[in-house]
Amino acid sequence: MANMNIGRRTALKAGLGLAGAAAGSGAITGFPTIWAQNIRNITLRQFGTGVSNLNALADKVKQDLGFTLAMTALDSDAVSQKAVTQPRSYDIADIEYWICKKIFPAGVLQPMDVKKIKNYDKIVPIFTTGRLSPESRIAQGTAPHTVSFVEGPTSTKFASQPSGWMTLIPTIYNADTLGIRPDLVGRPIRNWRDLVDPAFKGRASILNIPSIGIMDAAMVMESLGRMKYADKGNMTRDEIEKTTAFLIEAKRAGQFRAFWKSFDESVNLMASGEVVIQSMWSPAVTAVRSRGIACTYQPLEEGYRAWGGGLGLSKNLSGMELDAAYDYINWYLSGWAGAYLNRQGYYSAVLETAKENMTPDEWGFWMEGKPAQSDIKSPDGKVLEKAGAVRDGGSFAERMGQVACWNSVMTEDRFLVQKWNEFVAA
């Protein structure tokens, strides 16, 4: 009731021409599906990890579309818990593709009709066909396209090819690798196996999230030539056993200084010099650098481990809220959000529209691997890189084209967790 009152009052103001621009903005940006008065009463509740649950996006949505987006940022464990166990507590789930593989079959989300997604055809093909370009190979793990579609509007079964019913609309993705302290490692780093080089004994770290940590370990194993995996993202029991045995061996030899679980832990380990080489996420590298400490997101010969996230709609969404959610998703792909994410070093789903919202210099630096012409700034105006800098790993095609595996969930994940606990306890 209280909401209604506020709505009427603001509508009245709008009528008086005091806030006409705000009320009419839905029409201006081209998403006029909902009456301006009603839309102001709508609140969509979105949750996800901190990487993409940004208040700047919610503010812009309010400005452009008129409705309220209430964001909740959680850590990735809490995200999957909330998605599965409290489906009535959210309207939009901002989740990763590998979690989607677990969550969608639980029947808490509804697939999206791609006919209602304006820029669907422009979405990077990694998410639809799995191939960045027709000749590129499909990476191991939970590649997004394998869980992007279900067979029909009420289905929870993943479709093997684009079916018109999409589980998640991709928002943000990136290629992960090792972060290093170039000033302290004392030699060029080229391979995943350098993580277990005895030269870095007691100064290496690995992330303590079983499903991801094991893949970093698998990259190391393959790089050492000790093992070859059919699918690093879905190992057999035997492979899991051998990989954790290898990790335990390295741990007992004192290779690792610590294991990290949260973003800030990895930043602190690196910035304090406790660790000189570790698995890392790209914003963590940026955070270390912003303290004036050299840190490189080192491209490696064996390629990257990639991850991606997207927006999914709660099963409980219907009517006007559902229309608003589609408006929101169309807005997300329309460029402003994409440019915002690209400027943070992530990649966005529709590159064309993002490009229109970036300066040629920004586009050249972030996406084409060109030296920056002038200082590169973060979306909030902080200088991230000085003129002349080149992005670690180079262009979009070089980085996303070198993906060796995607974050994933394994069939044997119960066994994996047991083995991982063994590693932590060893």
Add this chain to the structure above:
Amino acid sequence: MRSASYLLAAPLWLVLGGFLLVPMAAILVVSFFDYDSVRLIPDVVLTNYADVLLSQVTWQTYLNTLKYTAMVWVLTVAVGVPVALFLAFCVQSAALQSVLFLVCTVPFLTSNVIRMISWVPFLGREGLFNGALMGVGLIDRPLDVLLFSDFAVVLAFVHLYALFMVVPVFNTMVRIDRRLIEAAVDAGAGPWAVLREVILPLSKPGIAIGSVFIITLVMGDFTTVRLMGGGQRASVGLMISNQIALLQYPAACANAVVLLLLVLLMITALLRVVDIRREL
């Protein structure tokens, strides 16, 4: 009269029933469920308990947790009893006693995570302590064992929980009848004999209550072990928290039930040895 006493006890019963017994019953029930990567499957299976009890990792983890508990217990007694002794017997004025007692609680005005995290820059390789040691020339390269080690975990525990020992011990000590001490002195006992024969035996209930706090806090902890151990050390709480994170609720519940039984067993044994009811 009787109905009045039931009525007085009712709020507590409601709170305990609704927020302790019901959730615990739920945990017990779920511990027999089956599960896959997202769902709980209502069932009665013993696999969760088999996974807990038959795995070597669990035993190792429980042993490690018990080791932490024992070390922390010994150290908090070693720190807590002298502090309580000082407060209760050396400080004569009651006002000063209260002031000093409050001083003990000052660190508790900050959150325990902050108190714990603040050790990290102090103990790190580039930390103050290593810097100081190298500065005076005692060592020529930083000591690694100071941080992300058992040492760091136990240190943080003692720092966090020593007060839980000080308070009950102090509380018992101030209530010791001073005439008993005078009598002991008159009978020719020296300070050590007074301590050994009079004060410590009479402080046992306080030590027991403090021990209950320490045992339950350390056995159930997961943040201290994770942050101070650098993720490389295991504890039962951490194992449970990992299982919850991976949506393996039945496994976590089975683990929690086993942990609960173990802690209850330890506390029962303790209360068998010391009669704390004299204290209450």
